[in-house]
Amino acid sequence: MEVLARNNVHMSGRGERAMVFAHGFGCDQNMWRFVAPEFEGDFKVVLFDHVGAGGSDLTAYDKTKYSTLHGYADDVVEIGRALGLKDAVFVGHSVSAMIGLLASLKAPELFGRMVLVGPSARYIDDGDYVGGFSEKQIAELLEFLEDNHMGWSAAMAPSIMGNPDRPELGEELTNSFCRTDPEIAKAFARVTFTSDNRDDLDKVTIPTLILQCSEDIIASEEVGKFVRSRIPGSEIVFLKATGHCPNLSAPAEVVSAIRAYV
Amino acid sequence: MSEFGPVDEYKDLFENAPCGYLTIGSDGRITKVNATLTAWTGIETDKFIGRRLHQFLNMAGRIYYETHIAPLLRMQGFFNEFALDFETAAGERLPVIANAAERRNVDGTLLFTAVVVIKATDRRRYERQLVDSRSELQKGLATERETAELREQFIAVLGHDLRNPLAAISAGARILQRSGALQEHKHLRVLDMINTTVTRMSDLIDHILDFARGRLGGGITLSRDSRPLEPILEQVVDELRTAAPQRVIETSFELTERVDCDRTRIGQLLSNLIGNALTHGAADQPVHVGAKTEGGVFELWVANAGEPIPAAAMERLFEPFFRGEVRDSRQGLGLGLHIASQIAQAHGGRLDVTSTPDETRFVFKMPLVQPAS
Numbered sequence: 001m002e003v004l005a006r007n008n009v010h011m012s013g014r015g016e017r018a019m020v021f022a023h024g025f026g027c028d029q030n031m032w033r034f035v036a037p038e039f040e041g042d043f044k045v046v047l048f049d050h051v052g053a054g055g056s057d058l059t060a061y062d063k064t065k066y067s068t069l070h071g072y073a074d075d076v077v078e079i080g081r082a083l084g085l086k087d088a089v090f091v092g093h094s095v096s097a098m099i100g101l102l103a104s105l106k107a108p109e110l111f112g113r114m115v116l117v118g119p120s121a122r123y124i125d126d127g128d129y130v131g132g133f134s135e136k137q138i139a140e141l142l143e144f145l146e147d148n149h150m151g152w153s154a155a156m157a158p159s160i161m162g163n164p165d166r167p168e169l170g171e172e173l174t175n176s177f178c179r180t181d182p183e184i185a186k187a188f189a190r191v192t193f194t195s196d197n198r199d200d201l202d203k204v205t206i207p208t209l210i211l212q213c214s215e216d217i218i219a220s221e222e223v224g225k226f227v228r229s230r231i232p233g234s235e236i237v238f239l240k241a242t243g244h245c246p247n248l249s250a251p252a253e254v255v256s257a258i259r260a261y262v
Numbered sequence: 263m264s265e266f267g268p269v270d271e272y273k274d275l276f277e278n279a280p281c282g283y284l285t286i287g288s289d290g291r292i293t294k295v296n297a298t299l300t301a302w303t304g305i306e307t308d309k310f311i312g313r314r315l316h317q318f319l320n321m322a323g324r325i326y327y328e329t330h331i332a333p334l335l336r337m338q339g340f341f342n343e344f345a346l347d348f349e350t351a352a353g354e355r356l357p358v359i360a361n362a363a364e365r366r367n368v369d370g371t372l373l374f375t376a377v378v379v380i381k382a383t384d385r386r387r388y389e390r391q392l393v394d395s396r397s398e399l400q401k402g403l404a405t406e407r408e409t410a411e412l413r414e415q416f417i418a419v420l421g422h423d424l425r426n427p428l429a430a431i432s433a434g435a436r437i438l439q440r441s442g443a444l445q446e447h448k449h450l451r452v453l454d455m456i457n458t459t460v461t462r463m464s465d466l467i468d469h470i471l472d473f474a475r476g477r478l479g480g481g482i483t484l485s486r487d488s489r490p491l492e493p494i495l496e497q498v499v500d501e502l503r504t505a506a507p508q509r510v511i512e513t514s515f516e517l518t519e520r521v522d523c524d525r526t527r528i529g530q531l532l533s534n535l536i537g538n539a540l541t542h543g544a545a546d547q548p549v550h551v552g553a554k555t556e557g558g559v560f561e562l563w564v565a566n567a568g569e570p571i572p573a574a575a576m577e578r579l580f581e582p583f584f585r586g587e588v589r590d591s592r593q594g595l596g597l598g599l600h601i602a603s604q605i606a607q608a609h610g611g612r613l614d615v616t617s618t619p620d621e622t623r624f625v626f627k628m629p630l631v632q633p634a635s
Contacts, residue, residue: 026329030337094329137321144322146393147345147386148330177337178330193325217316218328242290242314244328248336249290 003082007048007075008055011083013040017112018085019262020046022076024094024118025192027178028054031093034251039258043089048079050096052184054177061184069095069195073102080110087112089262093247094118094218095192097227102197104206113262114208117254118244119227120219122196129198132220138193145186201230208234209261211246211254218244235261282358282379288372290314299379304351315377320347320355331362335375339364345386348379357386414474421471428467432460461505465537468530469597472604473582482601482608484524491521494529495553495562502536509540510548519555519630523609528562531605531613534598535564535624543622544568558630560611565623571615579615602626 003009010029013019019039021032029047036045049056050072065071076099080088090111092100097119104111123131124138180188208231212224221238228236237257241250276283282299284292295310305318316327323346334341340363348356362377435456444450472482492515499511521528532551539549543566550565571579578584580603585596599613602624606613611628 024329027333027337031333033337133321133325140320141322141325144320144326144345144347147389148326174338175334175341178334215314216328217324243332245333245336248333 003075003078006051006057006060007079008057009046009048009079009083011044011046012036013043013045015041015043017043018046018083018088019043020048020076020080020085020088020090020100020111022048022090022092022096022100023050023053024092024096025188026094030054030177031245031247032091035091035247035254035258038251038255046079046083046085046088050099050188051075052188053180058181058184061181063187066187067191069099069102069191069197072096072099072191073106076100076103077107077110080107085110089113089115089258091115091117091258092119094120094244095195098195098197098200101200101204101208105200105203108205111206114204114206115211115258115261116208116227117211117247118213118216118219118224119210120223121198121201121227121230123193123218124196126196129226130220130222132217132223133193141193142186142189145189146182149182198226198230201227202232204231204234209257210234210236211257212236212238213241213243213246214239215242216244237261282381284310284315284377284379286315286375286377288374293374302350302356302379302381303348318348320349323347335362335364339366345382345389346379356381357383359385417470417474421467421474424467424470425464428460428463431456432464435460458505469601472530472601473597482527482604484527484608486522486524488520488522489525490517491523491525491528492517492553494525495532495551498529498533499536499551502533502540506540509545511536511551512548513551515552516554517560519560521555521560521628521630522632523560523628524605527605527608531602531626532562532564534602535562535626538598538624539564539566539622542566542568542571555630560628560630562626563623565621567621570619571617571622576615576617580613 008029019036021029021036023029023031028049032047036047039045051066052058052061062071065074076090080103086109088111090100090104090113092098092114094117097116098121100111100114100116101119104114120131122129123133124135125131125133210224210228210231212221213219214221224236228234239246239250239253239257241253243249246254277297279296279298282302283294283296284299285294287293291312291314292310295307300307300310303318310318316324319327327346331341331344340361342361344360344362346358346360348358350356358379359382360377360379362375364375365373367373435453438444439453444453495515496513499513503509503511536549536551543549547567551563552565553560553562555561575584580599582600583596584600603613606626606628609628610632611626613624613626615622615624617623
């Protein structure tokens with residue numbers, strides 16, 4: 001199916017219910033490599049790349065569509081419908097927490113449970129609201145992204161994009177998990193860090209779990225607590241894991257927290 | 263026991279190497295830092311120990327570290343050539359290039375991560391300038407493209423808008439002519455003038471449109487067939503004889519093979535060449551027009567006597583809007599030869615010119631068999 005190729009959807013595992021893992025800004029579905037396999041015994045595990053990341057179809061990247069998180073949320077809905085998902089578990093890391101949340105508002109039937117790993121409803125400070133970043137810092141980030149091209153070169157792109165799973169590409173695969181067209185990376189960073197979904201939180205009707213890391217500079221505890229306070233009936237679990245990527249740094253803790261919730 | 267035993271040598275190499283070293287424990291906290299890095303940053307060793315690497319970076323670097331570098335390090339076990347900015351004790355930026363590699367136990371547990379930092383102020387500035395100048399160029403290019411597109415659209419629209427009033431004038435003149443209302447010689451001459459001017463104006467508009475079309479990406483499109491070409495050539499010559507009755511146009515056509523071409527376009531090419539010869543050639547000398555098929559090549563030429571084309575003009579002859587020295591009343595847009603050469607190219611052929619005091623000759627040649635492409 002077109003949608004499944006576009007988003008480089010991979011499925012594995014057995015089980016009635018599906019568990020969809022969505023990666024955040026920075027890398028691709030490999031972010032879940034230590035977590036997703038743990039659920040293959042009980043769930044139909046669904047992994048995908050957002051358009052513009054990993055092995056997605058770069059030609060499907062549409063500047064206008066992906067200039068808001070809704071474009072990404074629409075893709076999640078399309079994937080969910082293409083797979084006939086019902087009552088599935090959505091696990092979204094970082095910005096994909098809000099993408100999944102928007103998708104659940106668009107198509108409430110798809111998901112029965114949501115797990116938000118390191119969510120933030122808004123990254124930039126606003127009055128009393130502490131997002132953790134100033135507008136200037138985000139502007140600097142966008143500029144800084146150009147200093148690291150991850151070895152991206154236009155000539156190389158086709159071999160990477162066409163063969164994300166070919167280990168024989170060896171050296172060329174270096175950084176490939178986090179490599180994408182710099183223009184797209186910059187646009188995705190802009191969408192991510194300028195997003196504001198504070199008003200969407202209280203519309204959520206699906207039971208939601210928030211996994212909050214310690215010492216996470218991207219999504220601080222304060223930010224996580226804000227999300228928890230606005231999503232009706234949501235729960236929060238504070239992880240010992242530090243940093244923004246517990247799915248890589250402390251997969252066991254993440255797995256057991258998800259397992260306990262679903 | 264030498265004072266510079268191996269242990270001391272290695273210690274010195276670590277501490278005073280021309281690069282910064284630091285190691286990060288499995289809990290993500292810095293365990294060692296060398297003297298070079300503390301000197302570069304002005305941050306003392308005990309301020310580094312126990313803290314996280316990203317705390318010493320600027321905010322953009324911190325976000326990048328958390329979203330790209332840390333995950334990559336975990337997924338592939340190393341990273342190379344990352345640009346980062348340390349923040350020094352004095353609050354200044356220290357641009358570096360960093361490599362890092364995880365060291366793991368045989369059972370795969372993470373022991374520590376070694377990070378090497380190379381000062382790269384000039385290199386990073388240079389790269390920044392390249393990025394900046396590239397984006398400047400892209401901006402300029404985008405503006406340029408937009409302007410060019412607008413300009414060409416303008417020409418195309420203008421061409422169309424000019425045709426309508428001209429058609430009205432032409433129709434009006436035709437009605438007057440048919441009505442027989444004009445009897446006086448003077449009036450009939452005015453009518454002739456109107457018709458001549460309408461034809462000339464119409465040619466000019468055709469040229470503008472062809473030029474715009476050629477530049478709007480698609481180029482000149484051909485609809486080829488192999489029907490006899492000679493009648494078209496004859497017709498073009500007849501038209502021009504009618505338009506310039508006082509001039510002599512001599513023809514010699516020897517087309518023994520079929521020419522696979524767009525006959526209307528070849529007619530246009532010939533018309534432009536003869537028009538050029540009539541304008542610039544000596545008025546009291548005939549214009550020679552010839553066509554032949556020979557050795558797999560179709561050749562069409564137009565020759566006139568008169569002043570040769572100045573050397574300086576030769577180079578720019580086929581450029582759009584190039585105009586030679588002629589009386590104002592004969593002045594065209596300077597598109598005739600340009601369009602002729604475009605038609606030649608579209609046929610896989612070429613248009614050349616030779617000009618001597620004896621003769622100026624334009625020669626169009628195209629292969630009778632198109633190379634497969």
